[in-house]
Amino acid sequence: MWAIAAEQFGGPVRSMELPEPAAGPGELKVRMFAAGVNPFDRKVVDGMMRDSMPHVFPLVPGTDGAGEVVETGERIFGTFFHSPVGVGTFAEYTTVPATNALAPLPDELDPVVAAALPTSGMTALQLSDRLEGADSVLVVGARGGVGSFLTQLLGDRAIPIGRGDALVEADALVDLVSDADRYAANRKFARSLAFTTNYAAAEKAENFGMKGSLEALTRLAGLVLDGTLQVPITRRLPLREANDVFAGSGGGKTVVVM
Ligand SMILES: NC(=O)c1ccc[n+]([C@@H]2O[C@H](COP(=O)([O-])OP(=O)(O)OC[C@H]3O[C@@H](n4cnc5c(N)ncnc54)[C@H](OP(=O)(O)O)[C@@H]3O)[C@@H](O)[C@H]2O)c1
Known part of the structure; x- marks a missing residue:
């Protein structure tokens, strides 16, 4: 099969051409239709998890995707990240534990759109749930994957902050890009709630971690299908031409299409 892979951290x-992976006990083998790209995937290739999980090489990155279970033909989308790291979604076939956050892919939902949703969409959805009491929310990094979903979900409560924009005082802050020093400086603009997706906060409760679930994926699919949520796909890359998959999307999402 064809895949996008790295030979070392x-x-x-x-x-490159690689053997098709075989499903182990409790795993599904999935023929991928499309794979969404997240900053996490590059971090994995760079070795972020090297001390905490086993990896296989050539390492196929890719956490999000949509595809068809080979054994049953069921169409699914969701998060495929699992151990050992390296059997990811940037490939014609992958495997995934059946217990991962996976949901049925509705017939009306374009698989390319579904593949762009899981990590960024569930993060944005769960952040917006935590921000229900805030009338104004600074979103730092608003043009990217998470930010573009979160600003839509917040509607006119969102104050999008791009590169070089000055912050203003607001009820809440969601910082999608800053390191610890910058986060501490940005935090001062939030009157009450603040979250970082980069674990940059000294206050543990402000370090937000997305929890994938069937429920969140189903809600997201519904929001897309009823027109509430637009999925900004700014780059579509055919698998065999995706060597620059991590080149950035200029805002929105990159999707690899098999
Ligand atoms: N903790 C969790 O559960 C969780 C979940 C999802 C994501 N994350 C993390 O959250 C971060 C954001 O994810 P993402 O998918 O939204 O990434 P993304 O698609 O790369 O978007 C980041 C956006 O921020 C912009 N940006 C960069 N530096 C900026 C600055 N100083 N000020 C304002 N905007 C700036 C980028 O612009 P350019 O395109 O110009 O660079 C880009 O539009 C990543 O580090 C990711 O790993 C964590």
Whole structure:
């Protein structure tokens, strides 16, 4: 099968032919339709998890995707990240524990759109649930994957902050890009709630971690299908031409299409 993979930590990724993975006990083998790209995938290639989980090489990155279970034909989308790391979604076939956050792919939902949703969409959805009491929310990094969903979910309560924009005082802050020093400076603009997705806060409760679930994926699919949520796909890359998959999307989402 064709896949995008890295031969070592920190290495470039490139298109290559690899053996199809075989599903282990409790796993599904999935023929991928499309895979969404997240900053986490590059971090994994760079070795972020090297001390905490086993990895296989060539390492196929990719956490999000939509595809068809080979054994049953069921169409699914969701998060595929599991141990060992390296059997990811940037491939024609992958495997995934059946217990992962996976949901049925509705017939009316374009698989490319579904593949762009899981990590960024569930993060944005769960953040917006935590921000219900805030009338104004600074979103730092608003043009990216999480930010573009979160600003839509917050509607006119969102104050989008891009590069170089000055912050103003608001009820809440969601910081999607800053390191610890910058986060501490930005935190001063929030009157009450503040969250970082980069674990940059000294206050533990402000370090937000997304929890994938069937319920969240189903809600997201519903929001897309009823027109509440637009999915800004700014780059679509054919699998065999996706060597620069991590080049950035200029805002919105990159999706690899098989
Ligand atoms: N903890 C969790 O559960 C969780 C879940 C999802 C994501 N994350 C993390 O959250 C972060 C954001 O994810 P994402 O998918 O939204 O990433 P993304 O798609 O790369 O978006 C980040 C956006 O922030 C912009 N940006 C960069 N530096 C900025 C600055 N100083 N001020 C304002 N905007 C700036 C980027 O612009 P350019 O395109 O110009 O660079 C880009 O539009 C990543 O680090 C990701 O790993 C964590």
